[in-house]
Amino acid sequence: MSGDLSSATVNGYASCSVNKDLWYSFTATNITHQIRVTGNGDFKPSVTLYNPGLCSSLGTGYLQCVSSDDPGGTATLTRRNLVIGEKYYLKISYAGTTEPVNQTFDVCILTPLKR
Numbered sequence: 001m002s003g004d005l006s007s008a009t010v011n012g013y014a015s016c017s018v019n020k021d022l023w024y025s026f027t028a029t030n031i032t033h034q035i036r037v038t039g040n041g042d043f044k045p046s047v048t049l050y051n052p053g054l055c056s057s058l059g060t061g062y063l064q065c066v067s068s069d070d071p072g073g074t075a076t077l078t079r080r081n082l083v084i085g086e087k088y089y090l091k092i093s094y095a096g097t098t099e100p101v102n103q104t105f106d107v108c109i110l111t112p113l114k115r
Contacts, residue, residue, distance in 0.1 A: 001024070001106070001107050002104060002105070002106050002107070003022050003024075003092055003104065003105050003106075003107060004022075004103055004104045004105075005020055005021070005022060005092075005093070005094065005103035005104075005105075006103050008020040008021055008022050008103075009021075011091075016046045016047075016048060016065035016066065016067045016093075016095065017046040017048075017065075017067060017093040017094065017095055017096075018093075019046075019093045019094050019099070020093065020094075020099075021091050021092060021093040022091075022092050022093075023089060023090065023091055023092075024089070024090045024092065024107065025087055025088065025089050025090070026087070026088055026090070026109050027085060027086065027087050027088075028082040028083060028084050028085065028086050028088060029084060029111060030082070030084065030111040030112065031080060031081060031082050031083075031084060032078065032079070032080045032081075032082065032111065032112050033078075033079055033082060033088075033109055033110065033111055034076060034077070034078045034079075034109075034110045034111075034112075035047055035049065035076070035077045035078075035079075035090060035107070035108070035109050035110075036074055036075070036076050036077075036107070036108045036110065037074065037075045037092055037105055037106070037107050038072070038073070038074040038105060038106045038108075039068065039071065039072050039073060039074075039094070039100070039102075039104075039105050040072060040102050040104045040105060040106070041071065041072060041100065041101065041102030041104075042071040042072070042100045042101055042102055043071065043072065043094055043100045043102050043103060043104065043105055044067065044068050044069060044070060044071055044073060044094055044095040044096055044100065045067065045068050045073065045074065045075040045092065045093075045094065045095065045105050046065065046066070046067035046068075046075055046092070046093045046094060046095040047065065047066055047067075047075045047077050047090055047091070047092055047093075047107075048062070048064070048065035048090070048091040048093075049063045049064050049065070049077060049079055049088060049089070049090060050062055050063060050088065050089040050090075050091065051063055051082075051086060051087075051088050051089070052089070061089075063079065063088075064077055064079055065077070067095035068095060069095060069096075071100070075095075090107070092105060092107065
């Protein structure tokens with residue numbers, strides 16, 4: 001899937017980046033998922049994973065974050081021990097303090113290949 005931060009705002013939840021962001025959710029279908037966010041042009045992607053769990057609060061559900069320092073780079077987050085059937089949230093933003101001209105990115109959520 002693709003995203004565009006052009007009309008996004010800052011929400012303030014803990015992460016690698018406190019810049020404007022977009023949110024996505026997915027339901028775990030495996031105990032391990034890999035999330036890849038690739039920036040377009042000068043976009044340096046940052047991705048944060050949350051699981052609000054029983055508390056229903058993203059503020060207490062922070063799990064992990066990863067950023068790329070390369071324009072057009074890929075931020076790859078691999079998370080193990082997920083609960084199958086549980087909903088997880090992704091916060092996508094840009095790394096650094098300079099807002100990119102190109103604010104578009106692509107997101108892939110993958111599971112390991114069966115051997």
